[in-house]
Amino acid sequence: MADNAAKTIDVVAAPPADSPAAPPQAEQETAPPSDAQSPTDTLPPGITADEIALYDRQIRLWGILAQEKLRTSSILLITIKALGNEIAKNLVLAGIGSLTIIDTTTVTEDDLGSQFLISQENVGQNRADAAAANLRKLNPRVPVTTLAVDPLAVDLSIFSMIIATDLSITLLNPLNAKAHFGNKPFYAAGSHGFYGFVFADLGTHTYTITRPSLNNHPTLLGPESATRTVIATSRSPRDAAGNTTETVTKREAYQPLILANTSPLPLDISANRRRLRNVSPLLPCLRALWEFETESNGLPPAHNAADLQRFTHLATDKSRDLQLPPELLQASFLRSFLQNLYCEISPVTAFLGGAVAQDVINAIGGREQPIQNMLLFDGEASKADVLALVPVVPAA
């Protein structure tokens, strides 16, 4: 934990006037000055020695302050199927403060064998209740509650994070809007056979990154990309070998899904032919699916000629809007996507559930770069690229 031991001095520049007075410094919490006369009882409020033993391996990764932030977080998970199982497992194991699950459907025979939190005896029960019982056993320290209500009717103010899985766009958009205007970080995720996505709208999110410092030049303050600004940097003293670490505080500004869906590709991709060829055809397919759902009351395309033709048409349009090379969207890909709409296969939900939970954990801890803003997973090609899909703002 050499990073954590680093004591920060030598603040390179004060944060700009509009930034918070004390940017979070997740990496430095475990390092009181080395010559301190240490009192024997300075555990952060609440964390016990037992918890340190239980969470030992992860505290070594993200530090005790991030663990404390996790410990006081309350997370809302909407829909718990195979992907929801994975996300809930990862968050409960990590020791979040509480998990609330909304799912109004009941467990069917079809769910068995693809969801590890339920078994035969749960058939007929509410899906959230069935999963919650097993989640509590997974980590008895984390309270897991369920709500049998319309997710759009829930008061989001009591939650620190909202995660929605396997929903149609007709639910995702209003949920995202509600979260965005209530200043609640929001994640959406879903899977379609070998493909899947994770979308993040964290509002305005501040976080720190601590890295070994490579040269004498501190990271420059100011905008780093269309969405990201560096707001402070500081540097640790040199160790005996002359190495230092730099802690950089950054801020990401997010947009809701409805805006992301009409935004162009980031400039560094759209202006580059090789990168354009590497964009996943999943993006136009997802946009086509969502447009289709918007036009048909949330229903995905059925397996009939009319729907398939309409979908194909939409996908081709979306691909053209994104200025993707026409050959990118192959018929075989379209077919594979359509055949597996909303189908969950275990290796894919394992990946997506890991990616969502990891991002949620880091976002709560205020450390590391979160997803900005669309992660596209293609299990056939083992690719998982992140695209920043944001509206083009004319220069002021």
Add this chain to the structure above:
Amino acid sequence: MASQQQLTTIKVAKVLMVGAGGIGCELLKTLALSDFRDIHIIDMDTIEVSNLNRQFLFRQSHVGQSKAKVARDAVLKFKPHINITPYHANVKDPEFNVDFFKQFNVVLNGLDNLDARRHVNRLCLAAEVPLVESGTTGFLGQVTVHVKGRTECYECQPKPAPKTYPVCTITSTPSKFVHCIVWAKDLLFAKLVGDKNQENDLNVRSTDAASSSEQTEDVFERRRDEDIELYGRRIYDHVFGYNIEKALSNEETWKNSIRPKPIYSRDVLPEGLAQQNGICAADDPLLVSAMASLGMKNPQDIWSLMENSKIFLESLKLFFMKREKEIGNLTFDKDDQLAVEFVTAAANIRASSFGIPLHSLFEAKGIAGNIVHAVATTNAIIAGLIVIEAIKVLQNDTNNYRMTYCLEHPTRKMLLMPVEPFEPNKSCYVCSETPLTLEINTHRAKLRDFVEKIVKAKLGMCFPLIMHGAALLYEVGDDLDEDMVANYAANLEKVLSELPSPITSGTVVTVEDLKQELTCNFNIKHRVEFDEEKEPDGMLLSGWTQASSVEKDDNKSIGNGGTTSNASQTVPAAENNDEADNVLSGKKRKVPEVPEGAAQDCVSDITRKNKKLEMVDDDDDCLMLEGDPGICKKKKLQ
């Protein structure tokens, strides 16, 4: 859903999983939910509390039970009608021979140590069964595919060597906390409570060459009827006071280093320790604790010099009072609270002396125990990717095999990096028949040196058989008659050139491991002089892809795989993000952040693959992993 053809392939496949740890739990779940019906799983380990934050098939009530068996039972609860066969055993056990491996369609590794990985690699090659290999460290991880004749084997490329330190840095000129930990753990702890017959460099540099060895031996021995606290203070004053003062008298040493200050116990703790022990009358030796007996609770606190000194004396006292029977055969174990307390305190006192920042017990434990960062999310991600590759392997979908790396990218534009597998390395000593070259002093080195330092430590063989032409010089096995055993024992002590069939310059020696079905030929070259620091073994092996076989392993499960094999106990310690000390191995390899443990080969592989990408990617800039610790840097190539 997956295609019909995929489903059929999956349903009839017979799969071997090695390791039921962090990756293993996730993998077994994902395999079962993907509809695999016949899964065998090997793990020698039992469940510990620190596993529970990620090995989600296990509960508090399972602590102490077999991982493989508990994992099976937990999965059958949500997936009742499949076959899972658990083995609570070491994958290196003879029952898991080539014939055992041949029954499987694919082998999936979720291991935590190099030694077991190499063993499984060899068995998979011998049995011609495809291997999907994996590892994770923190947010990093990788999945690779190894198919005999088609792709690289696991050992085709050198693995970065774990940290080793020059002896003099440890004994005389520590500049980092890890040096103090190595000193406290491998020298002082070993000297005071470990095996007295082990060679120990504790006094090598700190006393005059003239001072006799008997005199130094005596110093550390507790005298008859010596008061335990006085003994502790005597040791304290000797190693932190007298030895430092001795070392200071040699001006040469301090020309380029900061002079340490000697520390004597009377200056730090003028009064005796309060008689407050007895509070912890724990029956379980692993629960005896100096912190508890001194009323200290927080493992994250950084103790003052005085507190460290108290812990030092108290822990030594507790060893002699509560655990006297074990003294003489203790080895450091990160789960031994008292041992961790002693090592933390000793390392901190030494650090004070050398002006190095002090560390908490929590941090010191991580460094001393080579603890690998581990989280559920990375393991879940990697398990998903293993299953995706396993399905491709079962379908013989060769063109789509990928080695997939899970990155920690500062701007997170790409979470995974898929790379096409490479062809087998034609000079790999494991999957090709290229001979190795060994430079050795054939007039001084004994056969034992060759067996221990090369055949076992470097080649990782367990049951070697050594031949020179038709003459059998050595073999291991339980079916040998007494004459042969005696003969081989005698050979071990002979100098190479004086063996019944002498090994001299130009000799070709053949070494076989019958269990691994691996044969290696050595071209022997006689050489007289070796560099003590760079070639401490007194021999030089070339044509060998391993930088060093020394590997982290503390006998207990660490890292994210399962423990199915014990590697040798090692001196080198963990080092998180600095490769400058990698001196003994003679290999300079840039390895980002936490190179030890499960994913130790991950990132250097990425660097290598990227080198390749860099060459084929001619029209544009590309993402490259620089060697910079933990940083994946975007670099313009034009």
